[in-house]
Amino acid sequence: MGVADLFHPHHRKQPPPDPQDPAQSGSLSASSPASADERVREESWFRHLLGRPEFAALAGTVMVFIVFGVAAGNSGMFNLDGVMNWSQVAAYLGLISVGACLLMIAGEFDLSIGSMIGFAGMMVALPTMYFHWPIWLAIVFAFVGSMLLGALNGYLVMRTRLPSFIVTLAFLFILRGLTLALSVMFADRTIISGVGDVARQDWFAHTFFQGVAFRGLFVWLGHLGLVKMLDNGTPLVPGIPKVLLWWLVLAVVCAFTLAKTRFGNWIFAVGGDANAAKNVGVPVRRVKISLFVLTAFCSALYAVLQVCDIGSAAADRGLQAEFEAIIAAVIGGTLLTGGYGSVVGACFGALIFGVVQIGITYTNVDSDWFRVFLGVMLLFAVLFNHYVRGRVAASR
Numbered sequence: 001m002g003v004a005d006l007f008h009p010h011h012r013k014q015p016p017p018d019p020q021d022p023a024q025s026g027s028l029s030a031s032s033p034a035s036a037d038e039r040v041r042e043e044s045w046f047r048h049l050l051g052r053p054e055f056a057a058l059a060g061t062v063m064v065f066i067v068f069g070v071a072a073g074n075s076g077m078f079n080l081d082g083v084m085n086w087s088q089v090a091a092y093l094g095l096i097s098v099g100a101c102l103l104m105i106a107g108e109f110d111l112s113i114g115s116m117i118g119f120a121g122m123m124v125a126l127p128t129m130y131f132h133w134p135i136w137l138a139i140v141f142a143f144v145g146s147m148l149l150g151a152l153n154g155y156l157v158m159r160t161r162l163p164s165f166i167v168t169l170a171f172l173f174i175l176r177g178l179t180l181a182l183s184v185m186f187a188d189r190t191i192i193s194g195v196g197d198v199a200r201q202d203w204f205a206h207t208f209f210q211g212v213a214f215r216g217l218f219v220w221l222g223h224l225g226l227v228k229m230l231d232n233g234t235p236l237v238p239g240i241p242k243v244l245l246w247w248l249v250l251a252v253v254c255a256f257t258l259a260k261t262r263f264g265n266w267i268f269a270v271g272g273d274a275n276a277a278k279n280v281g282v283p284v285r286r287v288k289i290s291l292f293v294l295t296a297f298c299s300a301l302y303a304v305l306q307v308c309d310i311g312s313a314a315a316d317r318g319l320q321a322e323f324e325a326i327i328a329a330v331i332g333g334t335l336l337t338g339g340y341g342s343v344v345g346a347c348f349g350a351l352i353f354g355v356v357q358i359g360i361t362y363t364n365v366d367s368d369w370f371r372v373f374l375g376v377m378l379l380f381a382v383l384f385n386h387y388v389r390g391r392v393a394a395s396r
Contacts, residue, residue, distance in 0.1 A: 053333030054345030090354025107338030117318025150296025196311025212239030271338030
């Protein structure tokens with residue numbers, strides 16, 4: 001039995017009956033069917049599905065698609081170019097919501113995610129444009145610097161035993177202030193442009209972080225008439241944005257790690273009861289610091305992709321992104337108290353966010369209602385998670 005079996009409700013197994021116990025042996029020989037025994041009671045598929053952390057997000061996704069299918073079905077929202085628009089928004093949020101989800105399952109928060117996006121973007125732009133570094137080196141510098149700051153976040157949380165909410169809130173202001181101060185100090189402005197042109201000439205940046213993939217495939221599909229072509233002979237949708245591929249890879253790796261590896265069991269155990277996990281040999285400190293490093297990596301990846309694609313870095317990038325990532329994780333079934341959640345659910349939460357944010361522009365609804373809808377979805381998710389937590393507690 002893995003460590004997660006001790007803490008995660010879906011993995012807890014009932015002890016087998018003792019044949020030496022007369023009371024139990026008598027029940028085994030009774031004529032009543034085994035299914036009547038409380039210990040071998042089967043759960044219906046619907047109750048099993050209801051108990052999955054991603055169920056609320058899946059139901060919400062279906063509801064959102066139905067609503068916009070009716071309200072904006074003929075507007076082009078579900079044409080290929082429209083799909084690419086809202087899926088790209090979902091992908092950017094999905095990158096940071098995956099990291100936030102795993103950290104929340106482990107019982108911690110990182111409120112510096114948004115500020116880290118802005119700071120990492122400046123770590124790419126300033127050395128490239130004002131110190132004439134190769135952009136590939138600036139990208140590596142941004143990843144390493146962000147991950148070191150994430151490790152510092154985790155170390156301070158574990159060392160001081162202060163709530164991660166407080167420590168990362170401090171870093172939210174520190175990193176945002178540093179981003180503003182350094183951009184003004186070296187560039188005398190808060191927006192640094194021209195990075196996209198440099199990235200276009202660099203093999204590493206252009207291949208992994210800029211533009212779209214599978215251009216040739218979409219040109220071929222265009223010639224077959226499956227993709228709309230422009231007058232100049234290029235497809236309307238030139239390819240798949242690379243942020244979508246990064247999101248897919250990150251989500252698959254993290255979902256597999258959480259569900260199928262010992263480290264994933266440790267994450268559930270640490271979030272369920274850190275003291276009990278430590279007593280059975282789980283390296284609590286290493287797990288939590290590693291997850292803070294992961295959230296910093298996700299923020300840096302978001303920043304690098306955005307800077308290379310948009311072609312500029314700005315001091316206000318990533319503003320309130322930390323709350324959006326937490327909202328996506330909560331909509332996806334992650335409990336605020338830790339010990340329960342799903343990477344797949346967080347991805348569905350990000351997808352809901354992207355569909356609603358872009359879908360509103362295809363309707364006659366004022367875009368100000370987007371925040372209202374997001375708040376309603378968050379409230380619904382919290383109430384549903386509270387219900388699930390009650391079921392989990394009742395089953396213990």
